[in-house]
Amino acid sequence: MSNAQLATIIATSYVKADVVRRIRIVREYLEQQFFTPGERHDLVEFLNGDNISPEDKQVISSWGSNFFGQFTKENAYELLAQMTAEVKNLPTINMYVPVGLHFEESTKLGTWVRENVDKSVLIELHVDASTFGGCAFAWNGVYYDYTLRHYMRKKMDSIRKILTDYATPKS
Amino acid sequence: MDAITAYSFLFGVLLVSQVLTLLLIVGMRRRMGQRPSDGLFKESQAKTHSIIYRSIQQANKILVAAELKGLQLLSKQKMTSEDLTNHFNEHLATIEKALEAQLERNAQHAEETYGEFIAGAETSINDHINANQKMLEDKAQAMIERTESLITKFTADIEAKVKGDVEKELTAASEEIEQYKQNRMRVVDERIVDILEDVLRVALDKKMSLADQSELIYKALEEAKREHSFGSKTT
Numbered sequence: 001m002s003n004a005q006l007a008t009i010i011a012t013s014y015v016k017a018d019v020v021r022r023i024r025i026v027r028e029y030l031e032q033q034f035f036t037p038g039e040r041h042d043l044v045e046f047l048n049g050d051n052i053s054p055e056d057k058q059v060i061s062s063w064g065s066n067f068f069g070q071f072t073k074e075n076a077y078e079l080l081a082q083m084t085a086e087v088k089n090l091p092t093i094n095m096y097v098p099v100g101l102h103f104e105e106s107t108k109l110g111t112w113v114r115e116n117v118d119k120s121v122l123i124e125l126h127v128d129a130s131t132f133g134g135c136a137f138a139w140n141g142v143y144y145d146y147t148l149r150h151y152m153r154k155k156m157d158s159i160r161k162i163l164t165d166y167a168t169p170k171s
Numbered sequence: 172m173d174a175i176t177a178y179s180f181l182f183g184v185l186l187v188s189q190v191l192t193l194l195l196i197v198g199m200r201r202r203m204g205q206r207p208s209d210g211l212f213k214e215s216q217a218k219t220h221s222i223i224y225r226s227i228q229q230a231n232k233i234l235v236a237a238e239l240k241g242l243q244l245l246s247k248q249k250m251t252s253e254d255l256t257n258h259f260n261e262h263l264a265t266i267e268k269a270l271e272a273q274l275e276r277n278a279q280h281a282e283e284t285y286g287e288f289i290a291g292a293e294t295s296i297n298d299h300i301n302a303n304q305k306m307l308e309d310k311a312q313a314m315i316e317r318t319e320s321l322i323t324k325f326t327a328d329i330e331a332k333v334k335g336d337v338e339k340e341l342t343a344a345s346e347e348i349e350q351y352k353q354n355r356m357r358v359v360d361e362r363i364v365d366i367l368e369d370v371l372r373v374a375l376d377k378k379m380s381l382a383d384q385s386e387l388i389y390k391a392l393e394e395a396k397r398e399h400s401f402g403s404k405t406t
Contacts, residue, residue, distance in 0.1 A: 099384050108385075112392060117401045132372050134391030144400045146391035148371060152364045159363060 006083040008067050010090070012059050014110020016122040019087055022056060026068075027080050034073040043068065055103040091121045094138040096128040098147075181237055184267060185230045188274050192223055195278050215288055222281045229273055237266055 009026075013019045029046050043065075047057040071079060093113060101109060106125065113121055117139070128136070133148025152159060196219050240262060244255055395401065 097384075097388055099381060101385070102381070105381070105385055109388070112389065116392070116396055129372075132368065132376070133387055135388040137395070139401055142400075144395055146395050149364055149368055150391075152367055153360070156360050156364075159367070160360070163363065 003079065003082050003086055005067055005070060005079060006086050008063050009083070010120060010122070012062060014113065014123055015106050016087070016090075016092060016124050018056075018059075018106075019122060020084075022060060023080065023083055023087070025052060025056060025060060027076075029068070030071050030076045030080070034076060087122070091118050092124055093117060093121055094124045094126060096126045096131045096136040098127070098129055098132045098135070100127050101125065180263065181234050181266070184270060185227075185234060188230060188270055189223070189227065192226055192274060192278065192281075196223075196281065214292075215285055218284055218288060219281060222277055222284065226274065226277045229277075230270065233266055233270060233273075237262065 005026075009019055009022060013022055025047075029043065032046065033040055043061070047060060052060075095109070095113075106123070110123055113123060130149075131147045134146045134150065136143065136145045136147055138144070241259070244258065
């Protein structure tokens with residue numbers, strides 16, 4: 001990854017939507033720092049704004065002053081554009097889960113995926129009730145079904161036998 | 172009687188004998204009912220002609236002998252005319268008897284030869300008919316056997332073809348039935364899965380916590396990892 005700031009963002013963000021949103025927050029912060037006339041807020045004040053979730057505030061705060069110190073009025077837009085372009089090229093796994101995941105859960109899931117699939121992979125999360133009992137994902141262009149339906153299909157012989165036994169009158 | 176008269180007499184006797192022979196032969200032919208156009212008759216006619224020819228030759232020989240004898244008698248000047256006449260008559264009578272006997276023998280020989288020829292021809296014809304009949308029977312038998320063989324082969328070929336077609340059709344039908352069965356089973360299985368999924372979702376959805384759902388997600392991911400669904404990990 002050529003952009004050090006993007007590496008920092010990726011190391012603490014696992015869901016692609018989170019990464020895009022946090023880059024947007026960074027751009028808004030830098031714009032009010034470099035290009036907005038009038039009063040300027042520091043990072044803490046800016047993150048306390050109404051439109052920023054506690055999770056984003058926690059993550060962005062963790063990046064430290066070193067992260068923002070590398071941005072100047074001259075290179076801010078160029079670096080942001082680079083980050084946005086690189087995010088599009090990062091490997092992405094589409095995950096289909098039955099319920100919406102909390103911040104902690106998505107972080108845990110992201111960690112698992114980084115450890116077991118790809119260290120720089122981003123997750124695109126989709127909530128789909130039909131994936132009840134497990135999850136499904138699309139990776140490298142292939143869809144994998146590990147939902148309850150998948151497990152039932154694996155046990156189809158047993159299920160069929162249960163149904164047959166039930167349907168057969170006992171002598 | 173002078174020599175010329177004797178010759179004329181002898182010639183007359185010879186002519187009569189030849190006419191008698193011809194009449195005898197014609198009579199025999201009529202009795203046998205043969206037609207001049209028949210090939211066998213031609214052969215018999217040739218033989219008859221041969222016999223007649225021989226008879227004429229014999230008669231000529233006798234005539235020559237008589238002539239010689241007459242000449243000898245004439246040469247004997249000492250013999251009287253009456254003796255000569257008597258002697259000549261006796262000799263003539265002898266010749267006549269000899270000729271009659273010869274003619275009778277010839278006629279008998281011709282009859283025998285003709286009879287033998289007819290018998291031979293009959294035998295030959297019968298043999299020929301028998302040979303033809305046997306040949307026809309052999310050919311007919313061969314043709315019957317060949318026809319039987321062809322019919323047997325044709326029947327076997329048809330039977331094998333029909334059997335092959337039926338087996339092919341049966342195999343195709345079996346495969347089609349099996350395919351249909353598999354498809355129907357797949358549809359039924361999917362329907363069972365749908366029903367069970369709906370039932371489980373209704374039964375468990377409210378009772379399963381987020382932690383439970385999350386645990387199931389990680390369980391699914393671990394299984395995917397075991398099954399190498401993620402491929403080789405990129406480091």
